[in-house]
C-alpha cells in the first residue's frame with residue numbers, strides 16, 4: 485500500500501523530510517535561464533526546459549536522503565501546456581529515482597468532477613479501451629470543503645490503483661483560522677474535517693498501522709497539531725510550514741506519534757533555493773549541492789528533536 489511504501493522509505497532513509505518543488509522562474513539560476521532562452525527564445529517552450537533542468541538536478545541531489553518530493557502544480561500550470569509537461573516529466577523522473585511523488589494539486593469538486601480529477605491524477609484515463617496514466621502520482625492533496633461525496637471519488641481510485649491522499653484539515657497560512665477554526669456546534673470546523681478524514685482513514689490501513697488517507701496539518705499551528713494528533717491517531721500528517729513560513733522543529737513535534745512516525749514535513753523554498761540565501765556562500769552553479777545540504781540539515785534538525793523527545797523509530 486502507498487502508506488507502507490512511504491513508511492518503509494522513511495525508515496530506510498531515516499528521514500521525515502519532503503522536498504517541495506515550487507520553482508519560481510526568477511529564482512532559478514540565471515545560467516539555466518539563459519541557456520534555454522538562447523535556444524528557444526523567450527517562450528513557454530524555453531520555460532519547460534528550464535523547469536525540467538532545475539527540478540531534475542534537485543531530484544538528483546536529494547533522492548537518497550528523503551522519502552518523497554511534492555511538486556506544487558500551480559508553479560508549473562501557470563506556464564500552460566509546457567508547464568504541465570515539465571510537471572509530468574518531473575513526476576516521472578522522481579518516480580524513476582525511487583521517490584514517492586505527492587502531487588500538490590489541491591483538487592476537490594462535486595462528485596462527478598472529482599472523479600475526473602482522481603482519474604487524471606491518481607488513476608488511468610481510458611480512451612477506447614486503452615488506459616493512459618495522465619499525471620498519475622503516488623498521492624495528491626485534496627480540498628475536502630465540498631464534503632464526503634468529493635472524497636469518496638478519490639477513495640475509489642486510491643483503492644483501485646494503490647495510491648494515497650492528504651486532505652486539507654488545518655492549513656499553515658495566516659488566515660487559516662478564519663473558517664477552519666469556526667465553531668460548529670461543540671467542535672471547530674477543522675475538528676469536524678478531522679473526524680471525516682479519520683473515518684476514511686480506517687478503510688485504507690496498511691500493515692504499518694497507518695492509513696493511505698492522510699491529513700495536511702500546518703506546522704505553524706502546533707497546538708492544533710497536538711489536538712489533531714489525538715483525534716486522528718492512525719492518520720499520517722503532511723506538515724508544511726517549516727522554514728520559510730517560520731515554523732521550527734519544535735513546532736512540528738506534536739504532529740508525531742510516540743513511535744516517531746505519523747508525520748512528514750515539507751519545505752520548499754528554503755531547500756530548492758538554498759543557494760540564494762544571503763548567509764550562504766554557494767555559487768549559482770552549486771544550487772543542487774546547496775539544496776542537498778539544506779535537506780540534510782533539516783533531516784538532522786527534526787531527528788535530533790525527535791530523539792530528545794524519545795520519539796524515534798531507530
Ligand SMILES: O=C(O)c1cc(=O)[nH]c(=O)n1[C@@H]1O[C@H](COP(=O)(O)O)[C@@H](O)[C@H]1O
Nearest residue numbers: 556625655656700702724728729751752753
Ligand atoms: O498542501 C500543502 O502542501 C500546503 C498546505 C498548507 O497548509 N500550507 C502550505 O504551505 N502548503 C504547501 O506547502 C508548500 C510550502 O512552501 P514553502 O513555504 O516554500 O516551504 C507550498 O507548496 C504550499 O502550497
